[in-house]
Amino acid sequence: MKNRIRYLREVKLRSSCASAVARREDRLPRFLDMPDDAHDRLDQLNVAIVGVGSVGRNAALHLARLQIAGLLLIDCGRLKAQSVLTHLISPADVSQPKASNAGRVCKRVSPDTRVMVSDGTVQELPLTAFAGVDVIFLATDNLLAESEVAQRAIWLGKPLIQASVHGATLVGQVRCFSNRDGQGACPVCSFSEVEWNHLNLQTRFNCDGPPMGKAAAEITKEPTMSTSFLCSTAADLALVQILRYVLGLGAPVMDTMLEYCGYTHRTVVSPLVRNPECRCDHTTYERAPCPRPVPDCTLRQFASLAGFDGEELLSFRVDEMTYAELGACGCGGSRPLRRFVADGAHVGRCRSCGAPVFPRPSDSHRPVPRSVVADVLDRPLRDLGAGAAQWLAVRCGDRAVLFIGPENGQKGA
Amino acid sequence: MLKVKEILPEKPAGGLAELEKVRLGHRYQQMLEGAAATCGGPRFWRDRKGAMTRNVLALAEISPRFGVQNVDMRETLKIRAMMRVPVPLRPDADGRLRVANTAQLTLIYPQEALRQPLPGYSFVEIVRPLGVWHANCSAEPVQLLCLGAELPAGIRLTNIVLMTYGALSMQTTMLDERDAAGVMNPDAARWWQENTALTPLSQALFLGPDGPDDRD
Numbered sequence: 300m301k302n303r304i305r306y307l308r309e310v311k312l313r314s315s316c317a318s319a320v321a322r323r324e325d326r327l328p329r330f331l332d333m334p335d336d337a338h339d340r341l342d343q344l345n346v347a348i349v350g351v352g353s354v355g356r357n358a359a360l361h362l363a364r365l366q367i368a369g370l371l372l373i374d375c376g377r378l379k380a381q382s383v384l385t386h387l388i389s390p391a392d393v394s395q396p397k398a399s400n401a402g403r404v405c406k407r408v409s410p411d412t413r414v415m416v417s418d419g420t421v422q423e424l425p426l427t428a429f430a431g432v433d434v435i436f437l438a439t440d441n442l443l444a445e446s447e448v449a450q451r452a453i454w455l456g457k458p459l460i461q462a463s464v465h466g467a468t469l470v471g472q473v474r475c476f477s478n479r480d481g482q483g484a485c486p487v488c489s490f491s492e493v494e495w496n497h498l499n500l501q502t503r504f505n506c507d508g509p510p511m512g513k514a515a516a517e518i519t520k521e522p523t524m525s526t527s528f529l530c531s532t533a534a535d536l537a538l539v540q541i542l543r544y545v546l547g548l549g550a551p552v553m554d555t556m557l558e559y560c561g562y563t564h565r566t567v568v569s570p571l572v573r574n575p576e577c578r579c580d581h582t583t584y585e586r587a588p589c590p591r592p593v594p595d596c597t598l599r600q601f602a603s604l605a606g607f608d609g610e611e612l613l614s615f616r617v618d619e620m621t622y623a624e625l626g627a628c629g630c631g632g633s634r635p636l637r638r639f640v641a642d643g644a645h646v647g648r649c650r651s652c653g654a655p656v657f658p659r660p661s662d663s664h665r666p667v668p669r670s671v672v673a674d675v676l677d678r679p680l681r682d683l684g685a686g687a688a689q690w691l692a693v694r695c696g697d698r699a700v701l702f703i704g705p706e707n708g709q710k711g712a
Numbered sequence: 713m714l715k716v717k718e719i720l721p722e723k724p725a726g727g728l729a730e731l732e733k734v735r736l737g738h739r740y741q742q743m744l745e746g747a748a749a750t751c752g753g754p755r756f757w758r759d760r761k762g763a764m765t766r767n768v769l770a771l772a773e774i775s776p777r778f779g780v781q782n783v784d785m786r787e788t789l790k791i792r793a794m795m796r797v798p799v800p801l802r803p804d805a806d807g808r809l810r811v812a813n814t815a816q817l818t819l820i821y822p823q824e825a826l827r828q829p830l831p832g833y834s835f836v837e838i839v840r841p842l843g844v845w846h847a848n849c850s851a852e853p854v855q856l857l858c859l860g861a862e863l864p865a866g867i868r869l870t871n872i873v874l875m876t877y878g879a880l881s882m883q884t885t886m887l888d889e890r891d892a893a894g895v896m897n898p899d900a901a902r903w904w905q906e907n908t909a910l911t912p913l914s915q916a917l918f919l920g921p922d923g924p925d926d927r928d
Contacts, residue, residue: 446827487827499864502829516829516862575756578827578866582754614752614787627853631842657854661790661818661837668752668786697754 307371307415307428310402320410323366330548337546344545345369347432349421349448350439351397352376353385353527354462357534358436360387362412362541363405369413370405371432374398374439375420385527422447422516425619427690429455430703434541437461437486438534440523442498443516449485449579452478454692454701456583458544458553461486462537466525469561471533473540474571477553481583484554488574532559584692584701593618593688593704594681598672605693605700613669613695617680618688622667623658633659637675638684646684666694728870734770740780744769747783757823761785764821764869768793771870775919778873781816789821789869792839797880798913802843803903809845809910815880816840817857821869832860833896835872838880847901848879858896874918881914 323341334340344367348355351374359372374397382397383390392400396418406414417424421444429435435457437448445461452459459476477483490498503517536559540552558567573581587604589596598615607613620639627633628649634656640646640663645655664671680688690703736744744766751758765783768791772780777796784790794816801810816839825834838844838855848858859875878884882904895901904911 443828450827495865499829499862502862577756580754580757580823612750612752612786629853631852654853659837659854660820660856661792661839664787665822666787668750670750670786694753696752 307373307417307424308399310399310406310414310416312406312410327365330546332548334547340545341365341367343368344434345371345432346434346436346541347371347373347429348436348438349373349444350437350441351401352438353382353523353525353530354464354534354537355436355438356386356388356397356401357531358438358462358537359401359405360408361534361538363408363414365542366409367412369415369432370402371415371417371428372398372402372405373417373419373421373424374401375418381522385523385525385530387527387531420444420516421451425689426451426454427703429457430690432457434544435459436537436541438463438537441501442490442494443502446487446490446498446579449476449487452476453481453485453579453581454584454699456480456586459486460537460541460544462533464523464525464529464533466523466529469529471529471536471559471561473533473537473557475540475544475552475555475557476571478583479553481581482573484571484573485577485579485581487579488572488577490578529561532561582694582697582699584699587700587702589691589702589704591705593691593702594686595679596691596702597677597679598669599676601691601693601702602669602676604702605695607693607695607700610695611669613693614666615669615672616666616692616694617685618690620685620688621658621663621665622672622683623663624671625659625662626656627659628652628656629654633662639680639688640684641687666692728771728874731767731770731774731870734773736766736769737773740769740773743780743783747785751785752787753823757826758785760826761789761821764789765791767868767870768819768873771873776921777877777916777918788823789819791819791821791869793817793819793873795873795877795880797877798882799838799841799880800845800882800913801841802845809907811913812841814840817876819869819872819876821872825863826866829862829865831858832863833858835859835863836876845897845900845903846880846882847895847897847904849900850896851900856896877918881916882911883915 346362346367348359351359351372359370362370376397378388378393378395378397378400380393382388398416398418402414402416429451435448435452437445437459439445456478459478461474463472476485501519503519536557543549543552554571556569556571602613617639620641623636623638623640625633626636626646629652630649636646636658640658645657647656649656675683692699692701748762751761769780772778779794780791781794782792794814796814799812799815801812803809818837818839820835833856836857838849838857842852844855850856857876857879859879
């Protein structure tokens with residue numbers, strides 16, 4: 300079964316598309332309390348947008364007009380005929396993937412912005428996809444994606460700004476989650492039973508192929524009922540919050556919710572508070588430099604670098620891999636494996652029956668506790684089947700440390 | 713040989729909704745404390761694992777057909793258990809269905825199951841017997857029991873135990889191999905479509921006494 304990890308693709312302009320480009324300085328006002336390095340901050344700003352629909356597309360275009368350093372656009376959907384009603388697109392764009400389509404427009408607006416796109420789901424991206432971004436912008440009504448992005452943003456300690464609309468009440472909402480230390484609120488903190496039921500109803504699995512790997516979820520949801528201008532209002536409000544956050548303008552916006560109501564033309568700002576019963580893991584991974592490529596290091600070295608020498612209740616999460624203690628083949632019985640395997644991969648063939656050997660879920664671990672790998676702690680991960688690992692997290696209770704391989708070139712490590 | 717009648721704790725009046733009122737016996741209490749001593753992960757997950765495990769152990773206390781052998785709470789929650797339930801096995805050379813009377817299984821509950829629905833085959837592996845002949849159980853080498861196309865986020869582990877009993881005893885089963893919701897062994901699904909008269913393998917309730925048609 301194929302590994303479902305998907306990677307981002309960079310949008311390139313054809314030379315014939317090159318056009319005259321203005322400089323940001325030509326229009327950007329001198330904001331009150333604007334820091335002296337405002338342009339530098341924008342020059343270095345990288346934003347990921349999850350959900351490039353009627354709200355996210357507007358936000359992407361606004362960010363392109365700010366000529367920021369990088370944009371990551373992620374959306375698994377395609378533009379439909381009805382999208383013309385809420386998205387700033389023309390009928391000629393219908394049937395194109397949302398992320399790629401928006402990516403091309405953003406690149407044309409700001410050729411110096413590095414635009415990366417993924418036309419798949421956010422779950423298919425490696426955790427490291429967000430490691431180099433400064434802000435994650437969330438604009439999806441796919442609750443599974445919302446929960447996944449919320450979790451990744453907490454782990455990586457990335458600010459998350461979420462924009463949404465409620466068409467019938469003319470409400471646009473922007474929530475800013477700082478994720479500074481895992482102690483603040485996240486989008487899942489406010490999930491009620493209604494949201495959990497929606498999430499369960501939205502998610503479907505395709506049972507194709509052998510069930511040895513990770514199934515891809517399919518989302519079936521009702522379309523967002525809204526108007527193009529309410530969607531753009533929400534995106535505009537979100538951009539104000541992003542700009543205020545990045546340039547430090549006015550009162551702090553993090554861990555607040557901004558709500559605009561079109562019936563009253565009132566805005567309300569309220570604090571966001573963590574729900575202690577939240578189902579997300581509210582642990583922000585500390586980042587530590589990885590001295591060598593991840594596969595060249597041993598688990599003991601990582602434990603030591605993380606400051607967990609002597610700790611017994613440790614666990615390791617090695618990329619998206621599972622540590623398999625035992626496998627099974629057509630002969631019956633169990634065979635020792637003691638190695639990391641990718642989701643759904645078989646681990647060679649049985650010498651007796653020739654059938655593929657599969658890891659047994661009963662004896663597979665992700666994350667893997669230290670006690671399970673005690674006898675291989677000093678072997679390089681490359682020798683344990685993790686030659687392709689790009690990151691590793693070591694956890695002890697409520698503290699976890701993340702290592703991302705230097706070959707990934709992610710900033711902020 | 714001296715026959716010892718097993719005395720089970722009294723079932724709580726509220727049934728499964730009041731499992732927390734069941735007092736664990738010495739063995740299960742020790743098992744819970746032993747597993748809790750090596751429980752890993754963030755605090756909320758450790759708390760959840762402790763609560764879920766306690767409920768499964770309470771269920772084992774009051775059920776005449778379910779016993780827990782081992783609990784692993786280090787990371788993913790894994791519970792090895794024996795279930796006294798008829799388990800259909802691959803028919804013999806004469807085409808006669810064989811039935812085992814016990815299943816050894818592993819209940820697997822990963823942390824992500826709290827916040828996202830997972831495919832129905834993510835939670836139960838039938839370790840023994842091999843050769844399970846069931847539409848909703850993948851054939852060896854790895855026998856995963858599918859309890860539905862997808863199970864909701866945060867599903868209770870005790871519900872998974874009950875669903876497992878219903879599936880193995882074939883009180884609830886999906887036999888349509890054209891429907892992707894749960895069929896893991898199309899050959900078995902077709903065989904069972906032609907032999908529906910044999911289902912269910914038992915009508916006994918999970919918490920009730922054995923039925924007259926229970927096979928031993």
